[in-house]
Amino acid sequence: MIRRTKGQNIFEVFNYIIMVVIMFTMLYPILHVIFASLSSPYELMAHQGPLLYPLKFNMAAYAMVFKNPMIVKGYGNTLFIVIVGTCINIALTSLAAYVLSRKNFMPAKVVTVFIVFTMFFQGGLIPSYLNVRDLGLYDSLFAIILPASISVFNLIIMRTGFEAIPVSLEESAKIDGAGHFTILGRIVLPLALPTIAVIVLYYAVAHWNGWFNAMIYLNTREKFPLQLVLREILIQNDTTNMASSSGVGVGDQEVVGETIKYAVIVVATLPILFVYPFLQKYFVKGVMVGAVKG
Amino acid sequence: MKGSLATAQGYVKPSFGSRLKADFRGNYQLYIMLIPVVAYFLLFHYKPMYGAIIAFKDFNPRKGVLGSDWVGLEHFASFITDPYFGRIVGNTLIISLSTLIFGFPAPIILALLMNEIRCNLFKRTVQTLTYLPHFISLVVICGMIRDFTMDNGVITVFLSYFGFPRETMLNKPNLFVPVYVISEIWQTVGWGSIVYLAALTGIDMELYEAAELDGAGRWKQTIHITLPSIIPTIMVMLILRMGSMLNVGYEKIILLYNEAIYSTSDVISSYVYRRGLLQNDYSFSTAVGLFNSVINFLLLIAANQISKRANDSSLW
Numbered sequence: 051m052i053r054r055t056k057g058q059n060i061f062e063v064f065n066y067i068i069m070v071v072i073m074f075t076m077l078y079p080i081l082h083v084i085f086a087s088l089s090s091p092y093e094l095m096a097h098q099g100p101l102l103y104p105l106k107f108n109m110a111a112y113a114m115v116f117k118n119p120m121i122v123k124g125y126g127n128t129l130f131i132v133i134v135g136t137c138i139n140i141a142l143t144s145l146a147a148y149v150l151s152r153k154n155f156m157p158a159k160v161v162t163v164f165i166v167f168t169m170f171f172q173g174g175l176i177p178s179y180l181n182v183r184d185l186g187l188y189d190s191l192f193a194i195i196l197p198a199s200i201s202v203f204n205l206i207i208m209r210t211g212f213e214a215i216p217v218s219l220e221e222s223a224k225i226d227g228a229g230h231f232t233i234l235g236r237i238v239l240p241l242a243l244p245t246i247a248v249i250v251l252y253y254a255v256a257h258w259n260g261w262f263n264a265m266i267y268l269n270t271r272e273k274f275p276l277q278l279v280l281r282e283i284l285i286q287n288d289t290t291n292m293a294s295s296s297g298v299g300v301g302d303q304e305v306v307g308e309t310i311k312y313a314v315i316v317v318a319t320l321p322i323l324f325v326y327p328f329l330q331k332y333f334v335k336g337v338m339v340g341a342v343k344g
Numbered sequence: 345m346k347g348s349l350a351t352a353q354g355y356v357k358p359s360f361g362s363r364l365k366a367d368f369r370g371n372y373q374l375y376i377m378l379i380p381v382v383a384y385f386l387l388f389h390y391k392p393m394y395g396a397i398i399a400f401k402d403f404n405p406r407k408g409v410l411g412s413d414w415v416g417l418e419h420f421a422s423f424i425t426d427p428y429f430g431r432i433v434g435n436t437l438i439i440s441l442s443t444l445i446f447g448f449p450a451p452i453i454l455a456l457l458m459n460e461i462r463c464n465l466f467k468r469t470v471q472t473l474t475y476l477p478h479f480i481s482l483v484v485i486c487g488m489i490r491d492f493t494m495d496n497g498v499i500t501v502f503l504s505y506f507g508f509p510r511e512t513m514l515n516k517p518n519l520f521v522p523v524y525v526i527s528e529i530w531q532t533v534g535w536g537s538i539v540y541l542a543a544l545t546g547i548d549m550e551l552y553e554a555a556e557l558d559g560a561g562r563w564k565q566t567i568h569i570t571l572p573s574i575i576p577t578i579m580v581m582l583i584l585r586m587g588s589m590l591n592v593g594y595e596k597i598i599l600l601y602n603e604a605i606y607s608t609s610d611v612i613s614s615y616v617y618r619r620g621l622l623q624n625d626y627s628f629s630t631a632v633g634l635f636n637s638v639i640n641f642l643l644l645i646a647a648n649q650i651s652k653r654a655n656d657s658s659l660w
Contacts, residue, residue, distance in 0.1 A: 058562055065460055069470050072454070075530065076473045079488055080480075082498055099501040146381040149374050156367035161378065168385060171641050173392025174633030175594075175613070176620040180409075181392045197388045200381065230373035259481035262595050266621055277483045284487025285599055311491065315484050322479050330472055334538055 080323075087111055087312035094308055111313035114306070121314070124276035127191065131275055132257040135195040139253040140246065142199050147208035148234045153217075169202040182267060193267035194260065194275070201256070204249050211245030212238055248332045258322065276318055283314050399631035412627075419631035428615065436611040439592045442525045448585060450529050451536030452578060456570065458537065459544045460562075471541075474534025486599035489527050490514060514600060517608040524600065524609075536581075543577040544570065579651050586647035590639050612636050 078100075086094055088104035097105055115121055146165070150158055172178070178197065187193035219241070220233050228236070239246065261277035268274060358366075368375060394409075399419055401412040423429060454474065461467040477485065492499040493513035504510045513519045551569050560568065594613035601609035612632060620629030 055561065061562070062460075065457055066466075068457060069461065069466070073470055073473045076476055076534070079492065080476070082492075083488065098496065100498055142381055142384060145377045149377050149381070152371070152374060154367075155371055155374050156364060161382075164382075165385060168389040170644060171393070171637060172389070173394070173396045174630055174637060175616055176626050176630040176633060177392035177395035177398065178388075179621060180398075180405075180626065181388070181395055185387070199384050199388070230371070230377065234377075255479060259479075259483075261481070261483050262598075277481055280481075280483045280487065281599070284483060285490065311487070315487060319480055319484055323476075326476065326479055327472060330475060333475070334471075 080319075083312050083315050087309060087316050089309060091306050091309045108309075111306070111309035112317070114310055115313045115317055120271070120274070120279045120282075121276070121317070123272060124274055124279040127273055128258060128276040131191055131194055131260075132254050134191075135198065135257045136250055136253045138195060138199055139201075139204075140250060143201070143205050143208055143249060144234065144239060144246070146200060146205050147212050148230070148238060150205075151209045151212035152230075165200075165202055165205065179266060188267060189269045189273065190267075191273060194263045195257075197263065198256070198260075201253070204252055208242070208245055208249055211242045215241050244332070244335070248335055251329055251332060255322065280314060280318050283311060396630055396634050398627050399634045401627060403627040403630070405626075415627075419628045420635060422628065423632050423635065428610070431607065432610050432612050432615045435608060436590055436592050436613075438608075439521060439524060439611060440589055442521055443528055443592075444585060444589075446525055447529050447532065448582065450533045452540050452574075454533050455537040455540035455544060455574075456566065458541060459570075471534070474537065476534070477531045478535035482595055482599065485527070485531060486596060489523065489600065493523060514602065515604050517605045520601070520605050520609045524596070528596075539577060539581065540574055543574040547573045579654075583644065583647045583651050586643050588640060589643050590636055 082101055085101040085104045088107055088109065089097075089101070090106035090108040091111070093105035149155060150162055150165075152158065173181075182188060182193050182197060187196065215238055219237055223233050223237055259277060261275070261281055264275050264278045265281070268278070398409055398412065400414060400416060401409075402415045402418075403409070403412045407413075458467060458470055461470065491497055494500065495510055495512045497512075500508070500510055500513060513523055547570065551573075552565055555565050555569055590612065592611045592613060594611070594617050597609060597611055597614045598617060601614065613636070616629045616633045616636070619625040619632070
């Protein structure tokens, strides 16, 4: 079939080497965190440079993380945001996608422009913040959920998915007297389930990873989602709070704090890393559809 | 549907109003479905756009958006004469341009290289691992960057084997942009390559076979077949990128910077955040934000026009 010259073979070898290096760069930071989280804090303090395995295997940091009330509560708040938020997302996005995918709906074009325009032009950070406050949502978890009800990008993907459903199915339902709500609920949604799955994942991951809106809209610490708790620990470097609430002596707090940081990263990222390989192909499908239509 | 029927029978195009009425009668359920959707966009997108008029007012929370006094372009003027104006616009451009120059070609190159891998299992493994950072939260990524680049962090120690000084990188103003851009590439290169890989699989294999017959080697095939085939995709991605030229996201900046390195890391959006939300300087920061979005919007339209003329690929 394809002839291979010497140059091609050299290229091939180089390409494989480059790919291995790239894979290592992608994976190592995560491995390093995992190894560090499983190390003994004192060994870790004394160690310099890359880690290739946990130093003196030790799970104490994890025990401390799970005993911390902020982390546990943060998990709860994040789950609330992910579940309620994604339900609202799917309800509104599928309504919009259904309407925009109807070919005989007269104002479809106007509505599309009305929606897509918001993708390219926004009021800005401060007006959005004042708006949320005016609506009385300040310090409520709904301040995070409601402003993100529809992502235009996801809407476009879903509309493309709905457009791919054969019109004949809907026509026959219409002859049987089905209205648009019935067609959406009984025909379009069940048939577009793979697309819906992609969108659910997109929204859920965005909710899971979101932190900025939580930071500006939430005031009560009990309402903080996981990422905001993480920010305190990782960015503001505040682990004393955690170590002290777990009965560690003052002198040891700084040392233990190091491993806690890593354990917290693992705990917060594990759910996603765990489901990710199984869901990867769905995620990618979404990007492809978005790319074709976007 | 009813509208078009009338056209066929009566040879008169019915008025816009009557067509709309007919559409409403037939599709009233669609209009009902649209109510929450339109309400959402009005409430959370268009209302803030309207709220942006406080950029031209002296906003006072007690008086509200309407009641506050007009000051015209005063805030824009004070932004342009602001001592930090040059710094934040400059930093925004530098960070944005370096991310564009180094970050934009990276996924294209990765996609081209991945496309050359013949072993499917290996290819899939590379894909899985390069997409991974896309799913890790920004807080965690920035936490890792901070930790790894500390004076005893793994990256700093590793680089010190090659003679780099061992000091906390994010305290050195001249290292912020490299740290930002390199980590940005790490985060986005894999996910960004998906679009190009999709475009690459769409290329007709017969083109390669024909080139093969004409004696073109792999390199020539890449230059004359592969690259031209994905140019439209590259152009669309580039237009989108142009539209956010002046839009360096505040999230990552806020998580990474500190006062010691404001001189190279403070950008327009992070300045808006600090002045607006930490110092409650609402009108001024809205003006800065508006200035930013208008320029972005114009850049997007300009890039789209240029691309339309140059090679017929455009967003709309």
